[in-house]
Amino acid sequence: MPASLPVLTLLLTPVLALLGLGLLIGAVLGFVASKFRLESDPVVERINDLLPQTQCGQCGYPGCKPYAEAIAAGDAINKCPPGGETTIMQLANLLNIPALPLDESYGQPEIKKVAFIREAECIGCAKCIPACPVDAILGAPRFMHTVIESECTGCDLCIEPCPVDCIDLVPVQTHALPVRSVEELNTEETLACINCGLCVEQCPVDILPHELYWACRGKDLASAESLKLMHCIECGKCDRVCPSSIPLVEYYQATMQAFNTQQNDRTQADKAKQRFELHLQRMEKIKREEEQRRQKRAELAKKGAQSQTRDTILAALERVKSKRKPN
Amino acid sequence: MTDIILILVGAILVNNFVLTQFLGLCPFMGVSGKVETAVGMSAATLFVLTLASACSYLVFQYLLVPLGLEYLKTISFIIVIAAVVSMTEIIMHKTSPLLYRILGIFLPLITSNCAVLGVALLNVNQSNTFAHSVFYGFGAGLGFSLVLILFSAMREKLTLCDIPEPFQGAAIAMITAGLMSLAFMGFSGMV
Numbered sequence: 113m114p115a116s117l118p119v120l121t122l123l124l125t126p127v128l129a130l131l132g133l134g135l136l137i138g139a140v141l142g143f144v145a146s147k148f149r150l151e152s153d154p155v156v157e158r159i160n161d162l163l164p165q166t167q168c169g170q171c172g173y174p175g176c177k178p179y180a181e182a183i184a185a186g187d188a189i190n191k192c193p194p195g196g197e198t199t200i201m202q203l204a205n206l207l208n209i210p211a212l213p214l215d216e217s218y219g220q221p222e223i224k225k226v227a228f229i230r231e232a233e234c235i236g237c238a239k240c241i242p243a244c245p246v247d248a249i250l251g252a253p254r255f256m257h258t259v260i261e262s263e264c265t266g267c268d269l270c271i272e273p274c275p276v277d278c279i280d281l282v283p284v285q286t287h288a289l290p291v292r293s294v295e296e297l298n299t300e301e302t303l304a305c306i307n308c309g310l311c312v313e314q315c316p317v318d319i320l321p322h323e324l325y326w327a328c329r330g331k332d333l334a335s336a337e338s339l340k341l342m343h344c345i346e347c348g349k350c351d352r353v354c355p356s357s358i359p360l361v362e363y364y365q366a367t368m369q370a371f372n373t374q375q376n377d378r379t380q381a382d383k384a385k386q387r388f389e390l391h392l393q394r395m396e397k398i399k400r401e402e403e404q405r406r407q408k409r410a411e412l413a414k415k416g417a418q419s420q421t422r423d424t425i426l427a428a429l430e431r432v433k434s435k436r437k438p439n
Numbered sequence: 440m441t442d443i444i445l446i447l448v449g450a451i452l453v454n455n456f457v458l459t460q461f462l463g464l465c466p467f468m469g470v471s472g473k474v475e476t477a478v479g480m481s482a483a484t485l486f487v488l489t490l491a492s493a494c495s496y497l498v499f500q501y502l503l504v505p506l507g508l509e510y511l512k513t514i515s516f517i518i519v520i521a522a523v524v525s526m527t528e529i530i531m532h533k534t535s536p537l538l539y540r541i542l543g544i545f546l547p548l549i550t551s552n553c554a555v556l557g558v559a560l561l562n563v564n565q566s567n568t569f570a571h572s573v574f575y576g577f578g579a580g581l582g583f584s585l586v587l588i589l590f591s592a593m594r595e596k597l598t599l600c601d602i603p604e605p606f607q608g609a610a611i612a613m614i615t616a617g618l619m620s621l622a623f624m625g626f627s628g629m630v
Binding site: 132137158 | 473503507511514515518526529530532534540599
């Protein structure tokens with residue numbers, strides 16, 4: 113027995129020491145975990161902010177927010193045809209995952225369109241009004257409807273409910289200058305940029321043209337903006353001195369256009385998001401009111417039926433009494 | 440005061456954990472794709488390194504030494520580091536969910552970042568005092584952050600460049616890391 117005691121302590125001390133350490137650490141971690149409990153997932157909001165907010169449902173989810181939730185839970189980022197390549201790139205950038213080409217089984221990327229009602233044919237059935245996710249259709253029953261063009265997202269959800277097929281999707285008129293895209297410019301055979309810096313000396317607005325060229329070439333809009341893309345006055349001095357004859361200004365023009373389109377789409381999407389939320393609220397309110405009205409009517413009908421039967425009984429009794437009286 | 444400055448300069452530049460001692464290469468290669476992510480990772484590692492070196496010093500001096508259990512130092516340091524990392528994870532999940540998401544598996548992997556365990560063990564081997572241990576850990580974290588952020592900035596530029604096909608991806612990253620390591624050799628013998 114005395115011989116086994118040191119062995120026991122030799123074994124027990126480290127075990128107890130580690131156990132104590134583990135217990136202490138567990139307590140601290142438990143405290144921290146309860147202190148920093150997570151309520152909601154703000155990542156969903158960030159993803160939702162990047163989606164185009166057309167609420168078209170082409171991704172297979174009923175709107176942009178549910179798709180944002182699905183992405184946060186691990187769904188693929190390439191199911192949004194209206195957003196197209198730009199949205200996929202932004203999502204990939206936000207979530208730090210590789211960008212995928214658009215999955216075309218969910219639809220083709222299309223040029224931006226808006227709905228247009230052929231007003232001569234509209235019968236004023238008002239079926240398209242609740243279908244519009246952003247409340248962009250104006251009208252009332254038995255009156256002609258029309259689409260507010262600046263609010264329409266071109267989601268095509270109004271086409272299907274129309275009984276007389278008087279709604280068309282027409283391409284939006286753009287007044288952008290015809291500029292070659294960055295992809296086209298990238299395929300052009302030029303010598304590589306050697307960072308010689310000749311363009312830097314020429315630039316009258318102190319841009320670093322060669323750095324900006326790399327950002328434009330890689331379609332890195334954020335970097336291009338921070339490299340003062342918008343300061344470029346397109347004077348073409350850098351073009352003329354470039355020993356590799358790179359079409360620098362064309363690159364800047366294409367990127368500026370992409371940048372402006374992105375900004376416009378962003379404001380449009382924010383507006384659409386707001387309108388979609390209001391639309392949901394409105395639909396909810398209509399449903400609630402309808403429900404209340406139905407209940408009231410049912411109650412009234414019940415009460416009415418009761419009072420009617422009582423009246424008939426009373427009338428019958430009256431009649432019987434009056435008949436008996438003469439006797 | 441001088442000794443603390445010397446410790447910091449030594450840990451950041453002269454004996455940089457990543458480029459001279461080759462510890463913590465996994466996150467150095469793994470999360471250096473974007474500057475933003477690299478800054479997040481650096482902050483997390485800096486926090487873990489400083490806290491872990493303080494905690495492991497306390498555990499060693501006030502638990503293991505009195506009980507004569509110095510031989511348990513590796514395993515108990517791993518427990519301490521794992522705890523500090525889990526704590527960082529919980530806090531980060533709450534305060535910066537996007538960063539938490541982006542760092543993904545690399546955040547729990549700070550546990551197995553050999554720089555963290557390396558600092559704790561080196562502290563014991565060099566029998567540093569408490570303040571020295573903390574500053575050694577802090578300096579190691581700063582050194583890690585410095586090279587990680589520099590490296591990620593370079594890799595960001597590299598993605599836009601015309602790299603010959605056989606060198607694309609990891610290959611050019613390795614070459615860049617090697618060149619950085621050569622550059623940091625210039626600091627050797629300074630302290």
